[in-house]
Amino acid sequence: MRATLTSDHGSIDVREATMLLQVKGKNIDVAQSLRDYLARKLSTIDRRLPDETQIEVVFWNEKNPSISEHDVVEGTIYAKGTTLHATEASDDFRTSIDRLTETLERQVAKYAEKRKIEPRRHVPHNGA
Numbered sequence: 001m002r003a004t005l006t007s008d009h010g011s012i013d014v015r016e017a018t019m020l021l022q023v024k025g026k027n028i029d030v031a032q033s034l035r036d037y038l039a040r041k042l043s044t045i046d047r048r049l050p051d052e053t054q055i056e057v058v059f060w061n062e063k064n065p066s067i068s069e070h071d072v073v074e075g076t077i078y079a080k081g082t083t084l085h086a087t088e089a090s091d092d093f094r095t096s097i098d099r100l101t102e103t104l105e106r107q108v109a110k111y112a113e114k115r116k117i118e119p120r121r122h123v124p125h126n127g128a
Contacts, residue, residue, distance in 0.1 A: 018051045026060035034059070034093055041101040045077075048112045054078040057100075059093060073100045079111060 021042065023035050038057060046053075055077050062070040069089040073096040077084040084107040088099035 018053065019046045019049060020052060020054045022054065022056045024056070024058045026058060028059060028061060030059050034097070037094060038097055041097055042104075045101065045105055045108050048108050049077070050080050053080075062089070071096050073097055075100050075104055077104060077108065079108075080115075082111060084108065084111060 019042065021039060023030055023038065042055060042057075045055075055075065057076075058074045060072050060074075062072060064070075067089075069091055071091060071093045072087065072089040073093065074087040075085070084104060086100055086103040086107065088096045088103060090096045090099065
């Protein structure tokens, strides 16, 4: 499988991976360098997710001048049985991406651990 970056301007295959990465920008154009940086950072999360997991990332700028952390990145992972979501803001998109991937890594680790334990399979059958 290949990670695919898609937007209103088309899609580009990035590298070997099992995630389907969709990058969007609200009223902004996301530069190709940011897309590549995001794909590289999310590749660490991809190893812990099932095949063909969809990841959606949205970039936008806060227009309110009183908000100092105006570059916002929002990520959503549509995994089997659950949806993981995180939003991070800073004064730079790359810093926001770093914070977002850290948050999503923690959530994916917790999700993977829950899928691994499966306590319902350890219950004795018929009370025996």
